[in-house]
Amino acid sequence: MDISVNGRRVSVDAHPMKRLLDVLREDCGLTGTKEGCGEGECGACTVLIDGLPVDSCIVPVAHAEGRKVITIEGAAKTRTGKALQDAFVEHGGAQCGICTPGMILAAAPLKRGAKLPDIKTALAGNLCRCTGYPAIFRSVDAALNPASAKTLRRGRLARGKSARAR
Amino acid sequence: MPARVDTLSLERPRSLNVALSLLASDATLTPIAGCTDVYVGLHFGTLEQQRFIDLWPLDELRGITLENEILRIGAMTTYTELIESKLVNKRLPMLVAAAREVGGMQIQNRGTLGGNIANASPAGDTLPVLAAAGARVILRSTRGERTVPFESFYTGYRASVRQADELIVAIELPAIDGRQWWRKVGTRRAQAISKVMIAGVRSADEVRVAFGSVGPTVILAKQAAAVLAAGGTIGAARAELMKEISPIDDVRSTREYRARVAANLLGEFWDATT
Numbered sequence: 076m077d078i079s080v081n082g083r084r085v086s087v088d089a090h091p092m093k094r095l096l097d098v099l100r101e102d103c104g105l106t107g108t109k110e111g112c113g114e115g116e117c118g119a120c121t122v123l124i125d126g127l128p129v130d131s132c133i134v135p136v137a138h139a140e141g142r143k144v145i146t147i148e149g150a151a152k153t154r155t156g157k158a159l160q161d162a163f164v165e166h167g168g169a170q171c172g173i174c175t176p177g178m179i180l181a182a183a184p185l186k187r188g189a190k191l192p193d194i195k196t197a198l199a200g201n202l203c204r205c206t207g208y209p210a211i212f213r214s215v216d217a218a219l220n221p222a223s224a225k226t227l228r229r230g231r232l233a234r235g236k237s238a239r240a241r
Numbered sequence: 242m243p244a245r246v247d248t249l250s251l252e253r254p255r256s257l258n259v260a261l262s263l264l265a266s267d268a269t270l271t272p273i274a275g276c277t278d279v280y281v282g283l284h285f286g287t288l289e290q291q292r293f294i295d296l297w298p299l300d301e302l303r304g305i306t307l308e309n310e311i312l313r314i315g316a317m318t319t320y321t322e323l324i325e326s327k328l329v330n331k332r333l334p335m336l337v338a339a340a341r342e343v344g345g346m347q348i349q350n351r352g353t354l355g356g357n358i359a360n361a362s363p364a365g366d367t368l369p370v371l372a373a374a375g376a377r378v379i380l381r382s383t384r385g386e387r388t389v390p391f392e393s394f395y396t397g398y399r400a401s402v403r404q405a406d407e408l409i410v411a412i413e414l415p416a417i418d419g420r421q422w423w424r425k426v427g428t429r430r431a432q433a434i435s436k437v438m439i440a441g442v443r444s445a446d447e448v449r450v451a452f453g454s455v456g457p458t459v460i461l462a463k464q465a466a467a468v469l470a471a472g473g474t475i476g477a478a479r480a481e482l483m484k485e486i487s488p489i490d491d492v493r494s495t496r497e498y499r500a501r502v503a504a505n506l507l508g509e510f511w512d513a514t515t
Contacts, residue, residue, distance in 0.1 A: 090247065092251050093246050094280070113284040114284050115348060118345060118347055128346050130347040130351075132284070133284075134280075135251070137297075138295075138297055138298075181346060181347070197346055199345040199346070199431030200432060
């Protein structure tokens with residue numbers, strides 16, 4: 076099976092039902108994609124297929140054949156990936172780091188200027204057990220709204236209160 | 242931990258006709274689509290099936306069209322595609338509302354309407370909508386095509402009239418006159434499986450209201466709706482509803498809570514659609 080992984084064409088010899096997660100980690104050696112729950116609940120294994128975030132623990136590799144897969148190792152090549160990575164570092168969006176690759180790839184399709192409700196919707200399928208979500212939302216907001224990020228940091232999220240999404 | 246797949250097999254037909262032929266010749270094949278349920282079973286070792294047939298690449302099963310006032314949604318249409326569809330937003334906003342609260346983005350990008358129906362969970366998020374909307378399920382096999390009213394599609398817990406050689410190819414939805422209302426009650430808006438769901442349609446001459454997660458299948462509450470349509474009190478309608486649903490205690494909720502919330506939701510639906 077031929078798959079484009081982070082812009083490179085990769086030929087994989089694997090069972091078609093092998094989880095995309097396992098192919099990325101074992102066959103491609105890309106261990107930046109983490110396994111959390113293994114059942115599509117936590118989003119830690121999020122990758123992009125043709126630009127759409129999916130949980131790679133519940134995707135058979137057959138469904139990636141002929142598609143473009145982006146993992147955290149290639150996230151910097153996406154439109155907002157580099158800005159997201161920098162913002163997570165600057166604003167303390169990562170602590171243990173297990174959820175971080177999934178958070179960044181789930182946020183990657185967001186457009187510049189995205190507002191907090193859009194950010195929360197995009198990240199609703201990603202769980203974090205360390206920083207809590209305000210630091211992560213602030214990081215994504217800072218990446219997508221460099222000029223207005225201070226507003227969010229001084230606002231409700233900075234005081235640990237979270238606005239209801241949607 | 243990497244999942245073991247070596248005992249599994251996957252047929253990968255390149256067209257719907259080939260898929261139907263394979264299903265006609267081998268009754269042990271289980272169709273898979275977005276895999277959001279199948280891989281949960283694989284992970285927990287509870288997957289009973291071993292032999293699968295992949296429908297995901299079949300574009301013949303995709304697409305949303307409107308013909309003679311009938312909205313037709315291909316079985317492989319994902320929740321994301323439902324949310325983004327102008328036709329669905331205009332004609333069936335309660336289906337968009339339901340699709341928005343399925344899992345998170347990652348699940349919405351993979352899960353399909355046909356898969357939600359075929360998986361036959363009583364907690365399937367779109368099922369109350371389809372029941373309240375008077376949907377029809379289009380089933381096809383090498384023997385031909387048949388149309389089944391959604392309200393008679395399920396025969397019991399995780400059981401339906403679909404034969405082993407049949408595929409759900411599309412869902413048809415008649416034009417809906419009147420107001421639509423939908424609500425899911427769960428522990429949180431994203432990622433949570435529902436404790437109780439309701440979908441309702443109210444027009445001048447008809448009331449249809451359906452509930453999820455309060456019985457072995459989705460429940461179309463005909464008697465409760467009949468009381469409301471005839472101008473009866475909400476109390477009388479709730480009394481009928483209690484006879485129509487059969488909620489249970491499980492990991493997500495209790496029988497008592499579900500019954501109380503279902504009754505409350507019926508009242509909320511009625512108030513909101515006045």
